[in-house]
Structures are given as C-alpha cells and as structure tokens.
Amino acid sequence: MTVRRALKYRPDVLADDVDTAAQSRRKIGEILGGYSPEQLDVLFDYFARASQAYREAAEPGRRLAPPGALKSKVSLRP
Structure with missing residues (x-):
C-alpha cells in the first residue's frame, strides 16, 4: 500500500x-x-572533530533502528 501526501507550496x-x-x-x-x-x-578544528565523534557514537544506534525510523520529518508551518 502506498500512502501519498500532498504538500502545499507556501x-x-x-x-x-x-x-x-x-x-x-x-x-x-x-x-x-x-x-x-x-x-x-581552534574552533573549527574542535567542531570538525566533535561532529565526527558524534557521528561515530551515533552509528551503532542508526544501524539498529528500524528502516525509515531516522528519516527527517518535514514540517511546514501552517
């Protein structure tokens, strides 16, 4: 079954x-x-290293998540 959603262009x-x-x-x-x-x-080095460390730490959870669970939810304000 395919579910389609209409997005209004605002x-x-x-x-x-x-x-x-x-x-x-x-x-x-x-x-x-x-x-x-x-x-x-120093700041840019820190942020580059910290973001890489975060991605590496989050990877095991990403692998265990059910398919589609980590997709972005697009929310347009009414």
Missing part, C-alpha cells in the same frame, strides 16, 4: 525560512568576527 513560509537562515548566518558571522584567526582555527 512561498511565504519558504521566504520566512530563507530569511531566518540568512539572519542566523549573519549573527554567527558577527560572533565569529570577534575571534582571532588562531582562535578560529
């Missing part, structure tokens, strides 16, 4: 999401602008 919601992402990037840029190049090197 340009206003998409525009809000794009605007929110742009604002977030701008604010993160402002925060990062307060660090020296050497400090940024």
Whole structure:
C-alpha cells in the first residue's frame, strides 16, 4: 500500500525560512568576527572533530533502528 501526501507550496513560509537562515548566518558571522584567526582555527578544528565523534557514537544506534525510523520529518508551518 502506498500512502501519498500532498504538500502545499507556501512561498511565504519558504521566504520566512530563507530569511531566518540568512539572519542566523549573519549573527554567527558577527560572533565569529570577534575571534582571532588562531582562535578560529581552534574552533573549527574542535567542531570538525566533535561532529565526527558524534557521528561515530551515533552509528551503532542508526544501524539498529528500524528502516525509515531516522528519516527527517518535514514540517511546514501552517
């Protein structure tokens, strides 16, 4: 049995999401602008290593999860 769902295209919601992402990037840029190049090197190294460690730690759970359990749930605001 196949279940189909209709998604309504809402340009206003998409525009809000794009605007929110742009604002977030701008604010993160402002925060990062307060660090020296050497400090940024340390921060980026940390985040790269931490994200890899998280992925490795989560992998066993991902393998044990039932098929489809880890798919993203898309939620568009009404």
